[in-house]
Amino acid sequence: MTIYTNLLAQALARPPDPGPGTEASDTSVVLERCRDQLPVAASDPPGLDTLADALAYDVALVRHAEHLGIRRDLRPFEHPIGGRQALERLVRDRESDRSHEDGAGLRSP
Numbered sequence: 001m002t003i004y005t006n007l008l009a010q011a012l013a014r015p016p017d018p019g020p021g022t023e024a025s026d027t028s029v030v031l032e033r034c035r036d037q038l039p040v041a042a043s044d045p046p047g048l049d050t051l052a053d054a055l056a057y058d059v060a061l062v063r064h065a066e067h068l069g070i071r072r073d074l075r076p077f078e079h080p081i082g083g084r085q086a087l088e089r090l091v092r093d094r095e096s097d098r099s100h101e102d103g104a105g106l107r108s109p
Contacts, residue, residue: 001074004078005075005077005078011059016030016063027060030063031060034059034060037053065091068098
């Protein structure tokens, strides 16, 4: 387990703190808020604030994925960017599947 996955596991072991005005069950709201905190361009080398923002986003992403029924697997986060991108794809696919199941997907005329 890498240092990053260890930090991620420890952060996930703590109770969620969704922030003011948000319920812990509002995983998509928390995820969006954390995504907005991510820097647009990577700094070289990344500072502690960047690492903290990335970790907060990954915690929110994993929790949102679990809320969607995706099983937790932190092994891909041994390479944080790749793990993040893979989980983001799974989340998008699951959200897309759910929107089609709910009838919210695109419909033919």
